[in-house]
Amino acid sequence: xxxxxxxxxxxxxxxxxxKNGLTNGNGQVELTGHTNLMESGLLDSIGFVELxxxxxxxxxxxxxxxxxxxxxxxxVNGLSRIALRNVQLGMTYASNH
Amino acid sequence: xxxxxxxxxxxxxRLAKTYDDDLNxxxxxxxxxxxxxxSLIIKDDYQLVLDVGxxxxxxxxxxxxxxxxxxxxxxxxxxxxxxxRAIERTKQNRNIxxxxxxxxxxxxxxxxxxxxxxxxxxxxTTDLEASVKEIARVLKPTAEMDLFFIGRNNGRxxxxxxxxxxxxYMGPALLLDSTRKRKQLKQEEAFQLFGTALPPERLSVxxxxxxxxxxxxxxxxxxxxxEGQFIAIPADKREACNREVRDALLSLAGKKGIPxxxxxxxxxxxxx
Numbered sequence: 177x178x179x180x181x182x183x184x185x186x187x188x189x190x191x192x193x194x195k196n197g198l199t200n201g202n203g204q205v206e207l208t209g210h211t212n213l214m215e216s217g218l219l220d221s222i223g224f225v226e227l228x229x230x231x232x233x234x235x236x237x238x239x240x241x242x243x244x245x246x247x248x249x250x251x252v253n254g255l256s257r258i259a260l261r262n263v264q265l266g267m268t269y270a271s272n273h
Numbered sequence: 274x275x276x277x278x279x280x281x282x283x284x285x286x287r288l289a290k291t292y293d294d295d296l297n298x299x300x301x302x303x304x305x306x307x308x309x310x311x312s313l314i315i316k317d318d319y320q321l322v323l324d325v326g327x328x329x330x331x332x333x334x335x336x337x338x339x340x341x342x343x344x345x346x347x348x349x350x351x352x353x354x355x356x357x358r359a360i361e362r363t364k365q366n367r368n369i370x371x372x373x374x375x376x377x378x379x380x381x382x383x384x385x386x387x388x389x390x391x392x393x394x395x396x397x398t399t400d401l402e403a404s405v406k407e408i409a410r411v412l413k414p415t416a417e418m419d420l421f422f423i424g425r426n427n428g429r430x431x432x433x434x435x436x437x438x439x440x441x442y443m444g445p446a447l448l449l450d451s452t453r454k455r456k457q458l459k460q461e462e463a464f465q466l467f468g469t470a471l472p473p474e475r476l477s478v479x480x481x482x483x484x485x486x487x488x489x490x491x492x493x494x495x496x497x498x499x500e501g502q503f504i505a506i507p508a509d510k511r512e513a514c515n516r517e518v519r520d521a522l523l524s525l526a527g528k529k530g531i532p533x534x535x536x537x538x539x540x541x542x543x544x545x
Contacts, residue, residue, distance in 0.1 A: 221440075
């Protein structure tokens, strides 16, 4: 089962993409946790920059993308896991210092 | 301390020798730059005119040649080989001076410029806020300005089609790092940004979209100039990446050719 925070992040990302994503004139593109946001054309590289900035502002944590797998990076579920990992890493760091 | 090398400036400097070739001048960027240049007006009461990102001095040479003698023109560019070409092109005109500089660091006294223009350079700035402050610093209180640069939706066809390829070869971190090198603002963001340092009542931002069609070689001619962004791709993978990118661009081709839409922002400062 997904942690509550991860579910919240999925919701945040879906709402952001619905508002800011591109549809390429194809009308409403189906958006699920597994949708590849790049290959579907919903987000280009600039869109990902904007989404990461948004997620960082919402989670209060910097999102480190070094060593992130591209296939995880491009889906809603994957991005929410990446965000969660960074938040947890930040909390661990804070509790140890 | 070793100075940080900006790969964009390096790429422009390395490719300066082909910048004025027909292939580039007839490309979407050559045509769009020509259109912007044709709209500029040098008024007789200007004393000092500044071109930021002057490149090989094409605009400076044209504008100075058609203006009142005695107006001083200064062109600045951070790419050394661009400056070399600009100096060569403008050496007959004593009213034109070429200097090393950029939006972030303009080598002029405060309150000295009557008119500043720039054609498709501002989006390469490394620091938006510092650049706008620097622009405001060198302008006279009554100065005018025309800045042309790309907007948020520029080149969307190419970006959408090639982003998955660059993601594959660069990974997420490097792809987003390279994307951040281009500052692609929305119209309202540009107004807000420039309004922080310049009087909003004298400021306006116009936006326009124009789609240019070309063949693959025509587009590839200018595409290589932005290769500085992709320097992070390992050399042994670059050829394969280029091949995939070329195929992706070819897949966009229609009856008129391969489309590329320039989303242009034009920041205008008037005397009010």
